[in-house]
Amino acid sequence: MLILAIAKMSQQTTAGEETGETGEVEEADAACCSTGVAIDEASVAADVRLLSALGNDTRYEALRLVAEAGDDGVCVCEVQPALGVSQGAVSQALSRLHGAGLVDRRKEGRWRYYSATPVATRLLDTLDEVRGATDE
Amino acid sequence: MLILAIAKMSQQTTAGEETGETGEVEEADAACCSTGVAIDEASVAADVRLLSALGNDTRYEALRLVAEAGDDGVCVCEVQPALGVSQGAVSQALSRLHGAGLVDRRKEGRWRYYSATPVATRLLDTLDEVRGATDE
DNA sequence: CGCTAATATTAGCATCTGCTGATATAGCTG
DNA sequence: CAGCTATATCAGCAGATGCTAATATTAGCG
Known part of the structure; x- marks a missing residue:
């Protein structure tokens, strides 16, 4: 993918922005990127x-609900009526969140509980913070 | 929307999770949610x-590139070859990011520069942190 | 002014997404 | 065991998405 190349180009770009030209980027000057922001594929x-x-109402709301429940998590049977979509849609939503590492799940007899991962908690906190700062 | 109702149900749920029943949630007990996590529509x-x-490769990578450029931002003319998609796709991607409050833009003659907003910077930092914590 | 360059916008298409309803699977009870 | 409940999975459909190519708009120059 392009990202490593992007990181290199960015460094060059900053210096060359006055020219307004796309400029030929030489492969030299690879001794840059000490910012730790270079990101791999x-x-x-x-x-x-x-x-x-998370970029979907149902799944976002599901995660919010799960995160609200704290460490014990929340039962699917309670998520479904709260979201107001079909049972199948809820299950798929939770499965997608699980696949993305945002929720953990466990069984208790017939019941399935979902709880938020630290990743999710952290991300939701950040969203709350930036939204709060933006709402000023 | 359902969210305010969700917040209330969550409180009830924690107490009633042993029953495994969806339970009738009374509108009483509105004096809860001191956690500040209740979230509106x-x-x-x-x-x-x-x-x-951000949930799209092209746009995510565009934002990464913009964020790398620092306060001066980056010229569209440099983003486009770096992303390797059509000029129109780049423009749409940047426009979407702008609409979401993730980038600011300015004109300099023929050239258009995009720079990351504090919201974007913060979010990318968090992503880096949680990914770093997860990769252990 | 005409022309070129930069880039935003538009139209269209293939593909993807998110939902519903149906079905499959797992757990519990008498 | 049969029947019921909880919930994951599947199939299909309508609508959304993201891309390209074309076009429109803006800026700069001789």
């Missing part, structure tokens, strides 16, 4: 998977 | 808009 995929899992 | 919409804007 797998990380991109992981981030996009996480973000896209 | 507009906030959900805002968060989902932000998250879905």
